[in-house]
Amino acid sequence: MSGRIIPLIMCGGAGTRLWPASREGRPKQFLRLFGAQSTFQDTVQRVSDPALFDRPIVITNAAYRFMVLEQLAEIGLEADVLLEPARRDSGPAIAAGAAFARSRAADSVVLALAADHVVRDAPAFVAACRRGLEAADAGHIVTFGVTPEHPSTEYGYIQPGEAITGQVRTVAKFVEKPDAATAATYVADGYLWNSGNFMFRADTLLSEYALVDPESIETVTAAVTKAGRDLGFVTLDKDSFERARAISIDYAVMEKTSRAAVVAVACGWSDVGSWHAVWELSAKDADGNVAQGHAVFEGARNCNVSSDKALVALEGVEDLVVVATEDAILVSRQKEPGALKRLVGRLRKVAPQVTEDHLKVHRPWGSYQSLDTGDRHQVKRIVVKAGGRLSLQKHHHRSEHWIVVRGAALVTVDSAQKMVHENESIYIPIGAVHRMENPGKIPLELIEVQTGSYLGEDDIIRIEDDYKRS
CATH class of the missing domain: 2.60.120.10 (Jelly Rolls)
Known part of the structure; x- marks a missing residue:
């Protein structure tokens, strides 16, 4: 490895799992859910130590490009910003980032991170990057397996295998999100949560991807080679990139490669996939209530309130989520995050505007x-x-x-x-x-x-x- 780790920040997602605060036009990675900074800003800062990390690459789309620049400027950092002409899931996005990193340095090591995750212990995460660096430089695709804090049905799991070097082990298998009983068994057996963050040599990732889908790698590489420059952004070639198969990096590479490795980390990680996760990560009062904005609780327990302007008053209720924006109000049960996805699906049919843009x-x-x-x-x-x-x-x-x-x-x-x-x-x-x-x-x-x-x-x-x- 000739230089430092190149962070690749994946910032093109438009999930609505935190609707109505998160919408297509301004998704959760740009929201200030836990303080003065967004999760995107926190992610970039987490990998900004110049002793270990090089200039980051951010991959996003044209709709979010100016939000990316504005939030980078707020924290005094810069990046190479790649614009996807179409969403093709994490597989082609990470491949494009790897190809661009390889153009900067032939033997570059890349750290691919989701922009919407929370890491409460940044030094522990950086230490895990250091532990996994030797294995990544040697040709392994290293994923970060989070030591479970409790049995969870919201995450996929990784079963660690044989030791490779230091605290890095092979991946025995990846498993999908389990039911509650299976999750408890996984935790007891030493499985790790799959965080969806990876570290690899750019050439390794591209060669492993090409073994299973050479056409997509050819088109993604062409999209980078033919990329233009516009207002400082790197614009991936549209005709080339759109021919890539839309697929996640897990299905495209990680579940097929023999080079998968895992390093365990306990860093207070969450993918913030629901309002219940926001509640878990937030400071609570003596009755377990969380308030972002103006809220009053009387006889209420374990409730989560987020309000832009309106005063929200809860009395005699438990385990509720109340999110009030200026054009929409959500009232939901804390522990049924899957129901919100179904609700947003209905809203897209009857009131699509409230899922797409804020006022x-x-x-x-x-x-x-x-x-x-x-x-x-x-x-x-x-x-x-x-x-x-x-x-x-x-x-x-x-x-x-x-x-x-x-x-x-x-x-x-x-x-x-x-x-x-x-x-x-x-x-x-x-x-x-x-x-x-x-x-x-x-x-x-x-x-x-x-x-x-x-x-x-x-x-x-x-x-x-x-x-x-x-």
Whole structure:
């Protein structure tokens, strides 16, 4: 091995197991569930020691690319960001990351990590990476098996086999998520939870993958070789990548390879796969209740409340999850996480919008939030980051009225430019070519009132755009 370990952060998932907080447009890896940072930020920081780790690679998609950059900037770190043109599960994603890492260093060792996991003891995890490094460099694909804290039906398990070197052992077998009785047997027999995180030489992973699916490796490698650059992102070639078979890395490689190895680690790990898992990881009051946001409990026990703004009051109930966002409320039993998946499946049919986007929609320049919508009007609150600007655009069906409530806006309307300050407003007629930007040092906040016969987001004709969306 010529250099340090290259972290490969898998950040393209869009799971809704924490609905309504997590949605397609802003999934759980970007949420601040346990403090000031998201699990994505925690994951990147966990592998940021330059003595052991090299510049990370983040693989995500175009929808999340600016969230990735924004959250990296918040913690003062940088990465090579690869954009998948289509979701193909973890197999092709990890293969693409390995191929890109190999282009940086032929003998690189890669550490593939999910962006939405929690590790409460980061030093213990880093120590496990050090223990597994020699085996990975020698050609093993090392997975991290978590020492179970209790029998769980939510995870797959690994049976360790013979010793390889130090505390690294072969994998005797992988097993799927068990029932409760089987899980208890596995724990008693020394099985480990399968964390879904791996360390390997890039060339080893690619060669083992090619043994079982050479076509996918050929297309993924071509997607990396033909990749372009756009606003600093590495854009994988669409035609090549889309021909790869959609499959998880477990099914594609780990359950078939003879090179699988496992290192045991006790690091307070969780894949945060349910609201019950969030409750388990959170600080509780004397009655076992957890509150994120404003909540009051009276005679309630072992409840989990998360609320954006509304006060939630629980009385005389036990083992409930209550999640209140501005457009949806979930009330569920703590210990039936599978039921939420079925519920979200129904919601996708009857109210798909609440599974896809929040009322607050993030954009590369800032965010907007719908406050009120009627037959021919819509009111939004818009926030533009310092130095940010919207596209130069026009609308065929609506006019707009902007009222600045904080900061100052530089507004272009056709050929004229004007500074609009706090408590001032400006009118944008239908068809006018216009743009808003924030030249100041603080966020620009304004209220936008739209009126017209059609108010959809697809009535935006972009003429020029800093983020190449025109």
